[in-house]
Amino acid sequence: MLKIRYSLDLELTNSIRDMALPEELHFQVRNLVVKTKKGSVLTKGEIIAEHPAPGGGAYHAAVGGKVTGVNYHSLIVNCTGGDDVVPPVDVNSMGKGAELLRVLQGLGVGVSQLSGKAEVLVINGLNPEPGVSVAQQLLRDGREELAAGLALARRLLSPNRTVLAVPKGDEVTIPGAESVQVRAKYPYSLDALVVRAVTGREFPEDTRVMNVMDLYDLGRVSLTGLPITETLMTIAGNNYRVPIGTPVRHILTVLGLETHPGDSIVLGGPFRGEAIYSLDEGVKKTDYGLFITSSDAIPAVQDAACINCGECVLQCPARVQPHLISRCAEYERFEEAERYGLNSCFECGLCAFNCFARRPLLQYIRFAKAQLKAKGQGAQA
Known part of the structure; x- marks a missing residue:
C-alpha cells in the first residue's frame, strides 16, 4: 500500500494581489439558468445566470460590458467598462429567514448551509488541497470580512456551538468561534473529515459546515451589499483576486507563465480540480487554484482496464x-x-x-x- 499524507502547510510571503481585468470574460454557464442574452449591455454586478439548485448562488458580471456570445457552455462579455454599479443591498437590516436567504442567494451566496437551525456550526479553516493557500491567506488578511460573515451566519443558524478548525500549531481565532486544531494533512481538510474531527461524529444532521472562502464571501456581501464577482486563487505560489470568468489564457499572459504541448492546466487543486480543454475557458466561483502539470511529470490518465490492485x-x-x-x-x-x-x-x-x-x-x-x-x-x- 502506498501510504502518503499530503501536507497542507504553506509559507505566505505576500498579500493578496489583484488580477488585471481581461478584455473579455468567459462565464461557464453549463447547467445554469442564463438570465441575459446576446447583445445585452450589462452593468457591473448585474445578474447573468442563476443556479438551478435550491441553495445555489447566482452569477454576476464582474465588470460592465456587452454580451457578445451565448451558447450551452459559455457566455462571453466584452469588458467595455463603465462606472455604473448595481445598487448595494443592506442585508444586515433584514430579519433572518427565507427573505434574507433569497437575497443572499441573489447576491451569489450559496445558502444550502445557512438554512434552518444548527446545533453546531463548523468553519473549515484548513487549506482545501496541497498547493492551495487561500484559506491560510484569508485567516491572516481577511479578518474583518470573516468576522462579518460569521456574525451573519450565526444570526441565521443560531448555533449553540461555533468552531473554527485550524491547522495544528496555529492559534488563529475569529470573534465568536472557539478554535480546534486539526491535522494539516490532505484529505483531513475535507469538510466531512473536519466535521468528524471536531464533533467525533460522521455526517451529523445537526451540524453545518462552511469553509473560510465561503465565509469570506458572505462577509464581503454583508459589509458592501454587493454581489460576489471574484474568486481567490493560488497561482505560482501567490494568491490573486481574480474576476469570475477570467480566461486562463489571460492569467498565463499576465503572469508570464509558459505552457508546452502536452501540458495539463488544472483549475482547482491537484486532487479535485479539472483539466481545462481550452485556454479560453474562464475561471469559476469555486476555482481556488491554477496548476500547470508537465506531460513528463505525471503519466496521462487513460481509459485503461482496472488491474484490481486495490x-x-x-x-x-x-x-x-x-x-x-x-x-x-x-x-x-x-x-x-x-x-x-x-x-x-x-x-x-x-x-x-x-x-x-x-x-x-x-x-x-x-x-x-x-x-x-x-x-x-x-x-x-
Whole structure:
C-alpha cells in the first residue's frame, strides 16, 4: 500500500494581489439558468445566470460590458467598462429567514448551509488541497470580512456551538468561534473529515459546515451589499483576486507563465480540480487554484482496464470501493454504482491520484452522480 499524507502547510510571503481585468470574460454557464442574452449591455454586478439548485448562488458580471456570445457552455462579455454599479443591498437590516436567504442567494451566496437551525456550526479553516493557500491567506488578511460573515451566519443558524478548525500549531481565532486544531494533512481538510474531527461524529444532521472562502464571501456581501464577482486563487505560489470568468489564457499572459504541448492546466487543486480543454475557458466561483502539470511529470490518465490492485480502496477515506463504482459508471450502470457507495463518496480524488492504471476514477464518479441527478430531475418534471 502506498501510504502518503499530503501536507497542507504553506509559507505566505505576500498579500493578496489583484488580477488585471481581461478584455473579455468567459462565464461557464453549463447547467445554469442564463438570465441575459446576446447583445445585452450589462452593468457591473448585474445578474447573468442563476443556479438551478435550491441553495445555489447566482452569477454576476464582474465588470460592465456587452454580451457578445451565448451558447450551452459559455457566455462571453466584452469588458467595455463603465462606472455604473448595481445598487448595494443592506442585508444586515433584514430579519433572518427565507427573505434574507433569497437575497443572499441573489447576491451569489450559496445558502444550502445557512438554512434552518444548527446545533453546531463548523468553519473549515484548513487549506482545501496541497498547493492551495487561500484559506491560510484569508485567516491572516481577511479578518474583518470573516468576522462579518460569521456574525451573519450565526444570526441565521443560531448555533449553540461555533468552531473554527485550524491547522495544528496555529492559534488563529475569529470573534465568536472557539478554535480546534486539526491535522494539516490532505484529505483531513475535507469538510466531512473536519466535521468528524471536531464533533467525533460522521455526517451529523445537526451540524453545518462552511469553509473560510465561503465565509469570506458572505462577509464581503454583508459589509458592501454587493454581489460576489471574484474568486481567490493560488497561482505560482501567490494568491490573486481574480474576476469570475477570467480566461486562463489571460492569467498565463499576465503572469508570464509558459505552457508546452502536452501540458495539463488544472483549475482547482491537484486532487479535485479539472483539466481545462481550452485556454479560453474562464475561471469559476469555486476555482481556488491554477496548476500547470508537465506531460513528463505525471503519466496521462487513460481509459485503461482496472488491474484490481486495490490501491484506491486502501486510500479511500470514505471506505467505499472506487474501482467498482467507476466500472459501473463506465458502463452506465448508475443504480448499481449507488449500491457500492457512490453517494458516500465526497470526491477527495485520492483514488484517481493513486491509481496505478491511471484510470479517471474521480471523473467516472462525478459522471455517475451527474447522470443520477439529471435522471431524478427528469422524473420529477
